[in-house]
Amino acid sequence: MARLAQTKCCIICGHEVFRPRPRDEAIPALAWRQRYRIVYQDIHHVTRLSGLASHRDSRGHSWYAPWDHDDTREYSGIANLPERESIRVMDYRSSSENHLRYGFPAHENCWILLQKVYSPTPVPYDMLFNVCKSLEGPEPDRILDWGHDYGGALLVTHGDRVEGRNVDDIRDTAGFFHRDPCSSDEIEGLLRQSSETPPSGAEVSLETSLLKDPLASLPSDVRFLVANLLPTADLNALRLASRAFYFIFHEQSYWALRFAPGGERDWLFEATGIAKSQKVDWRSLYKTTSQFERLPPRLRNRSRIWNLAKLIKDATPSSPIASVTRPSIFGPDCEFDVWAEVTSSQLDTTRSSEDRPKVELPRQKFQLPGPLEEIKAYFIRLGPSEFISGITFLMTSNRSRHIGYKSGSVRKLKLREDPIGFNIQLEYLGILSIQAVYSNGDISEWLGDGFCMPTTRRLVLHDRITAVEGVFDGCKLIKLSFSRHPPKTMEEEETMSKRKSSVFHSGIWYPEMPGITANLNEKHAMLPYDFYPTLKGEAVSGSRYLPLCFTRFGGRQILGSLSTIRGNLNTAFALTYESDDSSPLEESWPRGYGYRATEHPCFQIDGKGGERFVRAIFTIEGDLKPNEEPFIHGVLSSAILITDRGRECELCDYGQQYDGVFNTIELKLQPLETITGIYGVPGGMSLGIVSEKANDTPP
Ligand SMILES: [Zn+2]
Incomplete structure (x- = not known):
């Protein structure tokens, strides 16, 4: 974990700029990815772009870069410079006066690509600094990352799973993230391949088709303009539908425009320059660059970084907004x-x-x-x-x-x-x-x-x-x-204050909000009151973000076929249910928590035979004072659900280490209600029970 915690990544490509190395590891030769600039804020809160610096050594913790963008001295990380010239990188926590400058690093070559994407406008690095700051998390081991192949900016922590894959795995196995995106020899090779004599445009007679195809009556330059506005895939479809567009396929200027600024292949921006000195078959170049997997690795990395740079441009406001107080x-x-x-x-x-x-x-x-x-x-x-x-x-x-x-x-x-x-x-x-x-x-x-x-x-x-x-x-x-x-009346005021202090109304719910048929038994719910202060009757200001996971292991419709409940809230706040119905009703939840149902103990329930959960027993740690409410002042030790046949399904058991006083509390359901779900916070020792009227259950 420490390795990733201290690895600093480029804000544009997401690949490392600096990685701590073991003492005995040799310092590698300077690679493109160790040459960087820093977008930073100085002690007067002015945002600047540093001069060019390089960092090969892992032993130092401070980063050195010329404060001035135009300073041409190339600083090195091992340079014995005074501490005051350092810039704290992606670490705003340092309070030392020496480290009041802090910022975010970007590879020099990635910065060049970002400049190209913004061209002819300069990169608004003050706005970019604000965006980077907006993506920082509170945990010290969080790093800023622009998403590798996920398509955009993303914050990851060691071990995070994204789209079912481990972030570290992607880091290590992608194979081309470390390739220099600005190396020109692969580009020249690609252009050489495509520089044979371009084929001449095939003449297609329109006379025969003119009667059937009204598009053929448009002048060819109009047809060219229309084609130019279409994505290439659509043009291919149109070409098959109307022969009037067939000629575009042989039009070199059409394919050349794909590589011009704003075109779909503009990441190969050198092509336009090189084409001035040698003949380029643009159509063939378009074909060669069509398959990402078949591109040389450096160009694959360039295309990836180029797309990330475009996302950065889209997400970064062009100017700041001010507070409006009227x-x-x-x-x-x-x-x-x-x-x-x-x-x-x-x-x-x-x-x-x-x-x-x-x-x-x-x-x-x-x-x-x-x-x-x-x-x-x-x-x-x-x-x-x-x-x-x-x-x-x-x-x-x-x-x-x-x-x-x-x-x-x-x-x-x-x-x-x-x-x-x-x-x-x-x-x-x-x-x-x-x-x-x-x-x-x-x-x-x-x-x-x-x-x-x-x-x-x-x-x-x-x-x-x-x-x-x-x-x-x-x-x-x-x-x-x-x-x-x-509110205008006393009644209205009462309704409003009830709503405010109800978890049904004020909860942030995941993956969906409970519907009105769900009774949340709020008085018998152990909840994270720090995040939901209104539930204790305290002021709403200061309420913070903490979603409550909500799951029903069968509503009224499913109870009659429920066969298995699987899960243990000690390790994962998730339950899976299965039913005997022919349709597979298994549901893993909450999604995205890396929960594997098979690893958890299961409880068999005879839903078909009419067995239902009808009671819940909580054990709460704590020597409560007479007027203290156990669910607000106690600590959850264990919880079990009991069926109408007296069989017990244990949901959690936290209290092994505790040898103080316990309180046992039974949740009494409303008449005709049966337990159909739970809610709470993963790993938060919190739990609420969901019950619903089950008119269709046998008595
Ligand atoms: Zn980079």
Whole structure:
């Protein structure tokens, strides 16, 4: 673990710039990947790009780079320079005054490719620095990584599994990540292969087809322009459908444009220059570069890094946003408005701590006076997820309010009527998608991915929305709040406060939210109250991101065929169930936790014969004071589910080391209810029981 923890990776390609080596390992010859620049912030919070530096030695912990971009002295990591000239790399925790400069490294050759992608505009490295900071996690062994072959920026920890593969495995076996993306000999070789005399364009007679194919009557330069706007695969299809487009296939200028800036093969940008001195058969070059697997390894790495650089460009805002505070619009009428909020965990890392100064993040707050008609959200891709970077609220009479950035792609959601709130999907790094909720309980489609992500009802206010506030990091929305008018009656006030302190309403649920038929038995749930302070009646501010996993091992429909429950919450918060039905109903959960059902003990239940779970017994450690509630003040020691035949299924047993006082508590179900699921936090010694009315179960 220590190896990866200290490995520092290039922010563009994700491959190592620096890897600690054992003392006896020889220092290797300087390779392209040890020449780097650092995007850093100096002691006055000014962002700079360092001069060129190299790092071959693993023994030193400080990195040296000329502070000035134009400084032509090439510094080496082993140079005996004064400590004050160092830059702390990807480690903001250091409080030493000597290390007040800190930043993110990029290979010099990757930086050259990024400059090409941005050309003719310079790389906005101050914005890039902010994006990198936005991707940092709070754990010390987290590293910034731009996603290798996952397609974008991604934070990984040692041992993380991404799309079912171990990140370290991908690192070690990809085979070409260490190849220099700027080496020119492979490119020249490729061009030499394609520099034979280009074939002449075949003449195709159009006369016979003109009657049948109206496209043939278009002038050829118009047809050329049309073809140029199409992806190459579509042109190939069109060429088969209409002979009028056949000639394009032999048109060298068409294929040459594929390699021009903005074209699909623009990563081979040298081709345009070389073509001036020698004849290039562009069509043949297009064909040679078509199969990624058949490209020489350095070009494979270049194509990979080029695509990552494009993603970086898409995700990086072109200019910063400022806080908007208009106290005048929040007059006395709004003073008592009630706010609800969702916060990704990213906000935690920006909180001040002993060794980290507080960062002021831009906040934008607006009233939303009119009924909402449409919402437009901007999405940026970071690693496997798309995050919202900004939102525009369109109201009737053409008024609109925008919060945040306008970077990335934009998508719209037409609203059927003025909503009473929104369901929100979020994850550790930010907010993923939103869904309008209408007064009769109907919901809109998701604006965003909307697939199997932590989701919450927190922003459903059950009244019209009066104002919105967003908090943003360097590239995306990390906190979203809405407000409504204060309740008008005592009853309404009571309903609101009940909702706020219910886990059904305030929980962040994964992989899906519990439906209204699920009784969460909240009074008998051991929950992470630090993350859900309102459940204890404390203020919502400071509530943090922690999804509750929710699983039903059979709703009413499945109970009658349930045969096996497999799982143990000590090691993985997951249960699998099987049923006797002909359809395979096995469900592994929660997804993405690397849970393997076969490794866990199983409990056989005779669902077909009518056996049901009807009781739950918790054992709680702690010598509780008379008025203390065991589920808030105790520690969960064990939990078992008991069937109506008196058989016991053990869910967890944490208490082996404890020799103090135990409290045993039985969960009493509502009449006609049966246990159909559990919820809680993986590894968090937390547990809640889900029960449902089972009218169709035999008595
Ligand atoms: Zn790199």
